[in-house]
Amino acid sequence: MSTEPSALAMVPFVSVDHMMKIVHGTGLQTFLTELAAYIEEDFRRWELFDKTPRIASHSAEGVIELMPTSDGEVYGFKYVNGHPKNTKQGLQTVTAFGLLADVSNGYPVLLSEMTILTALRTAATSALVGRYLAPKGSTTMAIIGNGAQSEFQAHAFKAICGIERVRLYDIDPAATEKCARNLQGSGLAVETFRSPEEAVEGAQIITTATADKQYATILTDNMIGSGVHINAVGGDCPGKTELHRDILLRSDIFVEFPPQTRVEGEIQQLDPEHGVTELWQVMTGAAAGRRDAGQITLFDSVGFAIEDFSALRYIRSKLEPGSNCIELDMLADPDDPRDLFGMLMRAG
Amino acid sequence: MSTEPSALAMVPFVSVDHMMKIVHGTGLQTFLTELAAYIEEDFRRWELFDKTPRIASHSAEGVIELMPTSDGEVYGFKYVNGHPKNTKQGLQTVTAFGLLADVSNGYPVLLSEMTILTALRTAATSALVGRYLAPKGSTTMAIIGNGAQSEFQAHAFKAICGIERVRLYDIDPAATEKCARNLQGSGLAVETFRSPEEAVEGAQIITTATADKQYATILTDNMIGSGVHINAVGGDCPGKTELHRDILLRSDIFVEFPPQTRVEGEIQQLDPEHGVTELWQVMTGAAAGRRDAGQITLFDSVGFAIEDFSALRYIRSKLEPGSNCIELDMLADPDDPRDLFGMLMRAG
Numbered sequence: 001m002s003t004e005p006s007a008l009a010m011v012p013f014v015s016v017d018h019m020m021k022i023v024h025g026t027g028l029q030t031f032l033t034e035l036a037a038y039i040e041e042d043f044r045r046w047e048l049f050d051k052t053p054r055i056a057s058h059s060a061e062g063v064i065e066l067m068p069t070s071d072g073e074v075y076g077f078k079y080v081n082g083h084p085k086n087t088k089q090g091l092q093t094v095t096a097f098g099l100l101a102d103v104s105n106g107y108p109v110l111l112s113e114m115t116i117l118t119a120l121r122t123a124a125t126s127a128l129v130g131r132y133l134a135p136k137g138s139t140t141m142a143i144i145g146n147g148a149q150s151e152f153q154a155h156a157f158k159a160i161c162g163i164e165r166v167r168l169y170d171i172d173p174a175a176t177e178k179c180a181r182n183l184q185g186s187g188l189a190v191e192t193f194r195s196p197e198e199a200v201e202g203a204q205i206i207t208t209a210t211a212d213k214q215y216a217t218i219l220t221d222n223m224i225g226s227g228v229h230i231n232a233v234g235g236d237c238p239g240k241t242e243l244h245r246d247i248l249l250r251s252d253i254f255v256e257f258p259p260q261t262r263v264e265g266e267i268q269q270l271d272p273e274h275g276v277t278e279l280w281q282v283m284t285g286a287a288a289g290r291r292d293a294g295q296i297t298l299f300d301s302v303g304f305a306i307e308d309f310s311a312l313r314y315i316r317s318k319l320e321p322g323s324n325c326i327e328l329d330m331l332a333d334p335d336d337p338r339d340l341f342g343m344l345m346r347a348g
Numbered sequence: 349m350s351t352e353p354s355a356l357a358m359v360p361f362v363s364v365d366h367m368m369k370i371v372h373g374t375g376l377q378t379f380l381t382e383l384a385a386y387i388e389e390d391f392r393r394w395e396l397f398d399k400t401p402r403i404a405s406h407s408a409e410g411v412i413e414l415m416p417t418s419d420g421e422v423y424g425f426k427y428v429n430g431h432p433k434n435t436k437q438g439l440q441t442v443t444a445f446g447l448l449a450d451v452s453n454g455y456p457v458l459l460s461e462m463t464i465l466t467a468l469r470t471a472a473t474s475a476l477v478g479r480y481l482a483p484k485g486s487t488t489m490a491i492i493g494n495g496a497q498s499e500f501q502a503h504a505f506k507a508i509c510g511i512e513r514v515r516l517y518d519i520d521p522a523a524t525e526k527c528a529r530n531l532q533g534s535g536l537a538v539e540t541f542r543s544p545e546e547a548v549e550g551a552q553i554i555t556t557a558t559a560d561k562q563y564a565t566i567l568t569d570n571m572i573g574s575g576v577h578i579n580a581v582g583g584d585c586p587g588k589t590e591l592h593r594d595i596l597l598r599s600d601i602f603v604e605f606p607p608q609t610r611v612e613g614e615i616q617q618l619d620p621e622h623g624v625t626e627l628w629q630v631m632t633g634a635a636a637g638r639r640d641a642g643q644i645t646l647f648d649s650v651g652f653a654i655e656d657f658s659a660l661r662y663i664r665s666k667l668e669p670g671s672n673c674i675e676l677d678m679l680a681d682p683d684d685p686r687d688l689f690g691m692l693m694r695a696g
Contacts, residue, residue: 015677020695081454087685095679106429115680151689329363331443332463337435341499347368
């Protein structure tokens, strides 16, 4: 009749500090590479997942979303917000946390910060997709938008695609300076530019990662030469796009989950019937990726729940109780499961 | 350039142990009464809430659900599972936790255990509804199903409706004994019975709170005399009901949120067009509650996100940092919001 929580009541929690410890303990490049392998594994078994578009609660200032999925054995979801104006108030545009639970009994098994983990999984997914779609032997990536996601993209494309050089541009030169400074010592050659036209010159891969909550035209048609791979990361909610429509019409478009991307991605600018290729099919070999050197490929990235699921699975594999997580007394677990009330009263 | 988390990064967390402290610090009956007032307040401003049926992930063993809502200023959601077979393995049928966040910036402001809190809010909602629908001067309640929810129901109806006597029945006599034992000293007169027919005799209020995941007939038509109020708590997912259909046809049926109750409640047995009354309209005075002494009223309770929102709001009002909650380092909050990567690197 103890009132001490039982082991079943405890859920491992990975704080922001723990997450940083896990990244540094693993090494950033190794972390991104291993994480990409988890994501790829889940893309390859895509069909067995419970898939639903994210559940969004929109307001004038931004959006709060829940992104659930399940592989039948493990259930996961992420809470994530997107508030573009937060930056001006010294807050993060995006914060997130996530959870895994055991499908067989519904008990949570991991709670984790996901602000940092989302940045890592977004970059790992981009680079994983880049490995399938970017021109063979790509060495140079332009990054348009040098905010919170930019350095993660640079490191992931270095680790996973062998990128050697990044060309940076942001409408705010201070963001570009921050990004360049953070990439010192990364092993990447970094160049900064004062216009997007200069930044994309000679790049085989163009990453856009801007955060405006509006229709914007970060890339215009004349900036996109044949054969490039575009990694469009920033447009990820209704009314928010980065690319001129003409670019989309010249590109072969690859997406995570069409019902979600049609609403949130660059392709919200296109007819709902416009053909797109699902990435899981490229990764299983059921659909072609890049077919020739002249083709423009476009990853219309919006971020899907399965990628977060993969990231949480990966973090779970890294847990070292007492070192990189704490146990939270989060579940009431009375000795007699029908006696929740008795447990409460005995604590009195 | 500190790597210490900022105040913005911290989210108050109410553990199971903290929740029990809050309940005992407040007093159970006062807690239930205050909680019911929060729920009533939100029912009265029902129209301004973002409402969506819960997002359920079903498996052979049970269900995992997310229940989000927002009043435009505060966003909340609950994670909850329902696994009827858990009891046999010594686990809770239902575990839950929840979160509140600031709509204006998306930052979480409270994370709380909700296994205990859900039990309390379910009972508080039942009793609040009972105050509107039960016969005037009701003194006696039958409780069919004496599992984890039963004592909470008894206490809530005592605190909020002035019930003096409970009549208990469960298919498992050990559950009834447990419930009776837990209600010793509650101020309620407690009687136990070996059949549901005996238990409901003379009761003005009949609460059903069984947990089978199947169509069951806990109450048959001949057991229900005129004028009673039925508080049907247990049937709360597709394929799970407790009442014979004939009872529904004789009752005036009151529900929380029709699109959800049509799928999950007792009324899944009825034509989708069958008339029901929304409780918020009763509480605002827009619709009638009980009209006469002979009427059978039925609260087809399934539990709605707004009740959890109210419960979390109430808990937030009770927070005493350092005493009944801890601060979790859950949000990455770098000095420069665009410099998430820099924060990560400085921690290395």
